[in-house]
Each structure stands twice: as C-alpha cells, then as structure tokens.
Amino acid sequence: MLGGAVAGVVGGALGGALGRGAVPAGLRAVVAAGAWLASTPASLASTAASQSLPDAAPSLDAAIRAFTGGAPVRAGKVRVQIAPLVDNGNTVPLSVTVDHPMRADDHVAAIAVFSERNPQHEVASFGLSPRNPAAKVSTRIRLATSQKLVAVARLSDGSHWSGEVDVIVTLAACIED
Amino acid sequence: MTARTLIDMPRQVKRGEIFEIRVMIGHPMETGYRRGSDGERLPRDILTEFRCEFEGEAVFSARLYPAISANPYLSFGMVADRSGELVFSWRGDRGFAHTERVALVVV
Numbered sequence: 001m002l003g004g005a006v007a008g009v010v011g012g013a014l015g016g017a018l019g020r021g022a023v024p025a026g027l028r029a030v031v032a033a034g035a036w037l038a039s040t041p042a043s044l045a046s047t048a049a050s051q052s053l054p055d056a057a058p059s060l061d062a063a064i065r066a067f068t069g070g071a072p073v074r075a076g077k078v079r080v081q082i083a084p085l086v087d088n089g090n091t092v093p094l095s096v097t098v099d100h101p102m103r104a105d106d107h108v109a110a111i112a113v114f115s116e117r118n119p120q121h122e123v124a125s126f127g128l129s130p131r132n133p134a135a136k137v138s139t140r141i142r143l144a145t146s147q148k149l150v151a152v153a154r155l156s157d158g159s160h161w162s163g164e165v166d167v168i169v170t171l172a173a174c175i176e177d
Numbered sequence: 178m179t180a181r182t183l184i185d186m187p188r189q190v191k192r193g194e195i196f197e198i199r200v201m202i203g204h205p206m207e208t209g210y211r212r213g214s215d216g217e218r219l220p221r222d223i224l225t226e227f228r229c230e231f232e233g234e235a236v237f238s239a240r241l242y243p244a245i246s247a248n249p250y251l252s253f254g255m256v257a258d259r260s261g262e263l264v265f266s267w268r269g270d271r272g273f274a275h276t277e278r279v280a281l282v283v284v
Contacts, residue, residue, distance in 0.1 A: 091246040118244050119210050126253075127238035131231065133195040133256045139239075140246040142208070 060114055063121035064152055067112045068160045073152055078163030080113075080151045089143040089173035098135035098153045098161070102128070108135035110154040117147040142173035180204060180275045184265060189282040192258055198229065198237075199252040202267055202275065208243035224249055224269035231281070232261040257283050 064073065081095040098108045112125035126137045135153065150164040181203040187196050202224070209221025227239040227249070237253045249267075260283045266276040 115244060119208075120242055120244065122242045123244040124242060125240045127235065128253075129235055129237065131234070131236045131255055131257075133254045136254060137237075137239075138250075138252040140250050142244050142246055 060116050060121050060150070063114050064112075064150065064162075067110075067114075067125065067152055068154070071158065071160050073160040073162045075162055077161040078111075078151050078153050080149055080163050080165040082149065082165055082167055084165075084167060086143060086167055086169045088171050089145070089169040090171075091140045092143055092167075092169075093138065094141050094149075095136065095138040096126075096151045096153075096163075100135055100153070100155060100161075102130055102132055102135060104130045105156070107132075107156050108153050109156050111135065111137060112152050112154075113141075114150045114152070115141075115143070115147060116149070118142070118144045123149070143167060143169045145169055145172050180267070180273075182265070182275070182277050184277060184279055186255075186263075186279065186281075188280070189284060190257060192283050193256060195254055195256050197252060197254055198263075199250070200227075200229075200265055201248055201250045203248055204267075204269070204273075206241075206243065206245055206247045206249060210243065222270045224267050224273060226266075226268040227251060228264075228266050229253075230264045230266075231255070231257065232259075236263070257281055259283055 077099050079097045079099070081097065082092060086092050094113070096111050096113060098111065100106075100108050102108065107130050108128050110125060110127050113123040114121050115123050123141055124139060128135055128137075146166075146168045148164055148166050150162060152160055152162045154160055183199075183201040185199040190196050204224050205222065206224065207219050207222040209219070209223075211219050213219050221243065223243055223245070224241050227241065228235065229237045236255055239251055241249060261281055263279045263281055264276060265279070266274070268274050
C-alpha cells in the first residue's frame with residue numbers, strides 16, 4: 001500500500017511539472033529518468049517504502065495530528081514565507097512567522113512545518129521560548145516537487161494555528177545525483 | 178566528532194536589545210531516500226536535533242528531518258538581560274554530537 005503511494009507521488013509530481021509546461025529542454029532527460037522511476041515495478045517501490053523511516057507518518061493530516069495531539073487547528077496567525085517559484089528544490093530558504101506576542105505567560109511554544117508531497121511529511125519542528133523576541137524562524141529546506149507547505153504553531157495556552165503556502169518547483173530535490 | 182560551524186551573532190549587546198542568531202553546520206544531511214551509483218540506497222545520515230541554551234535555560238530548539246538541506250542553517254531571535262554563555266549543540270545519526278559555546282556580554 002505504501003509502495004503504491006510512493007509511485008503515485010512520483011507520477012503525480014511529473015504530471016504536475018509537465019502539465020505546467022515549465023520544464024526547460026535541458027531537464028527533459030531528468031524528467032524521463034523520473035518517468036522510469038514512476039514505472040518501476042511495485043515490488044521495488046514497496047522495498048523502498050519498507051526502508052523508509054519508522055517515524056514517517058502515512059499522510060499529511062496524520063503528521064499534523066501527531067504534532068497537535070488531535071487538538072483542533074485554526075487557520076490564521078501563521079505566515080509561511082518562501083519563494084513562490086523555486087528553481088532548485090535542494091536548498092530553499094523558508095521562514096515561518098507567527099503573529100503573536102512572546103511574553104512569559106503568553107507566547108508561541110512550538111512551530112512545526114509539514115510538506116504535502118515530500119517522501120516524509122515532517123520538515124522540521126521548532127521549540128521556542130519567551131527569550132525569543134518574536135516567533136520567527138528561518139531555515140533552508142528540500143522540496144521534492146511542487147506542493148503545499150503547512151506550518152502549525154502551538155501557543156502556550158495550548159491552542160493551535162496554521163498557515164499554508166503553495167510552491168512550484170522546477171528542479172526537484174529527489175532526482176539529483 | 179568534529180564539524181565546521183558558523184555562528185553569526187553579536188558578542189556584545191545592550192540589555193534588552195533584540196538580536197538575531199544565525200547558525201550553520203557542515204553536514205551532508207543524507208536523506209536515506211537517494212541511491213548511489215551502484216543502485217544501492219545510501220543510508221540515512223542526518224542531524225536530528227539542535228538546541229540553544231543560555232545559562233542552562235532553553236532558548237530555542239529544533240527537530241530536523243531529511244527535508245532540511247545539507248549544511249543545516251537556522252536563524253532565530255534572542256533578547257538577554259544579563260551576560261552569560263550560550264551553548265549550541267547538534268545531535269544526529271551515527272552518534273553525531275557537536276557543541277559550541279559563545280560568551281555573550283550584556284552592557
């Protein structure tokens with residue numbers, strides 16, 4: 001079942017890239033190689049899945065639930081800043097900002113970032129403290145394909161807020177050598 | 178275990194001044210999803226944890242996954258009301274552990 005999901009993700013990624021017609025000529029060979037990957041037998045794909053990491057969540061929602069503990073998540077407060085069009089998915093600058101004060105009694109306690117279509121949905125999670133003057137973190141991430149990124153913030157009062165953004169990736173991180 | 182690190186932050190700040198800490202460490206962050214030239218899967222070798230503490234108090238921490246780029250970079254803000262020592266530590270696969278210390282002077 002997981003193997004099918006992996007193949008589906010790869011196939012979907014290629015379909016998305018081709019559908020947008022944004023693939024430069026030089027990339028066609030890479031895309032062709034990717035198409036071969038998508039058509040590899042299920043047995044090979046399932047081997048890949050069985051070797052994936054034990055803490056990999058089966059779906060984006062499941063990964064987010066693992067972070068929130070099932071608590072309701074409201075949309076708002078969280079801003080995900082990333083270039084809307086990414087040339088190289090191997091190193092993409094990402095910032096997450098939460099519009100909330102950082103007082104000792106009322107602050108952002110944690111921020112987690114999730115990816116819709118990377119091999120693993122978890123990207124990173126951050127623990128904050130009132131010593132941080134603002135709820136803002138920056139890092140550099142890998143993106144396997146064009147997809148949605150979701151950031152969820154946990155406040156000190158236990159409430160959860162989220163923000164999301166769509167990114168288009170022309171050179172994926174996972175096809176590199 | 179040795180690793181090259183870059184810690185960009187002021188060494189001296191005014192009391193209550195907001196400043197940014199930017200840290201980077203040399204590490205391949207091998208995802209575990211790639212295959213080598215022989216077709217064999219390259220085993221995962223990533224950093225999984227980062228912590229920044231000031232005088233024993235947690236300032237900032239991060240849990241890292243394969244989606245973090247090679248040579249992990251993190252930036253966050255801080256404000257200090259007294260001088261002290263900042264301890265930065267990274268942990269990862271294959272028993273990786275690295276710690277850096279920076280003295281912060283608050284005037």
